[in-house]
Ligand code: ADP
Ligand code: ASP
């Protein structure tokens with residue numbers, strides 16, 4: 001008799017029929033004698049609908065109120081699943097974040113989990129019931145509702161698996177595992193049986209939304225294996241675990257893209273110490289993460305153009321801050337571009353191979369894709385491109401690095 005933590009995403013609970021389907025799957029495990037905690041997302045499209053409502057009402061919705069609003073989607077799905085389970089004769093209880101003490105910091109709309117209580121869930125287990133937990137939401141020390149960022153139910157599930165000591169955290173979604181790139185935009189994408197925490201972390205942070213980045217950070221920290229499976233078929237599955245001997249050691253193991261990127265440029269700022277600090281401190285104070293940064297200094301060394309990227313979600317707030325700071329930095333103009341995206345190649349094998357980046361640039365130029373910004377780390381290369389070329393770029397890179405076939409894709413050592 002084990003402890004099982006399962007998470008079902010929005011498309012898996014997107015209609016009453018799908019909720020009944022999830023209930024049948026959970027009931028089967030329950031009848032094996034397992035103690036089960038099921039974490040749910042809101043029904044497909046619901047979180048988007050709530051965000052749109054807020055944005056239609058207000059140009060800059062208050063983030064505390066935003067969390068009160070967007071956390072409601074999960075309250076609906078957990079109550080419905082608990083009802084469906086009861087209809088199948090399985091005792092079940094829905095639980096919201098405040099009932100099980102999912103404590104977070106105060107960063108509304110992208111809060112970080114500090115601690116998760118186990119007492120309530122253990123009592124539910126002891127009563128022979130299935131715990132149906134609302135994902136995505138948390139509660140601050142002051143008892144305010146928070147949310148964990150888009151896709152945050154993955155993180156709720158992994159955190160719960162860690163504190164309950166589950167052997168594995170099962171994430172059920174609309175694809176049957178983690179692929180070399182998004183299978184919904186590239187039909188040559190290949191499913192991986194296993195992927196290391198580090199590679200998955202990089203893929204997730206660069207846009208592979210199959211797992212939220214924070215969930216992989218948690219899994220790595222507490223050594224919780226994550227099994228990604230399809231809700232709709234028993235085949236496939238990908239295990240995210242510590243790197244091991246028989247894992248594929250590709251130079252490039254995945255291609256990712258992120259459409260949630262926007263670029264802000266300050267033209268003609270004075271080239272003197274403190275300029276970057278003024279802008280980026282202002283953004284950090286409002287919890288806005290900056291991704292890529294590029295600075296070009298004019299030939300006479302007096303002025304610079306500074307470009308950087310933030311998420312599209314933070315774009316309006318970031319523009320407001322930058323426009324406010326621009327006069328004191330002497331900026332001639334502030335411009336914004338929300339029609340960009342980031343495309344990346346990822347692979348731990350890149351550490352020991354030269355020439356990977358140049359091959360990426362060449363592949364993109366072959367199909368006429370212009371690169372606006374570049375950033376690299378030991379195990380990834382990212383390029384900012386025009387959003388309309390994302391699919392073309394992903395397919396081109398997938399082919400260039402021959403990711404449809406297992407084995408080294410950049411010559412042998
Ligand atoms: P859920 O609602 O179940 O949490 P998500 O939409 O958040 O599902 O994540 C699943 C989606 O992630 C897939 O439908 C797929 O389009 C996308 N995806 C992006 N990159 C990958 C990848 N490398 N492997 C698998 N799926 C990916
Ligand atoms: N419902 C939330 C979202 O759409 C959380 C999740 O799905 O994981 O982002």
Ligand code: MG
Pocket residue numbers: 009151154209210211212
């Ligand atoms: Mg998700």
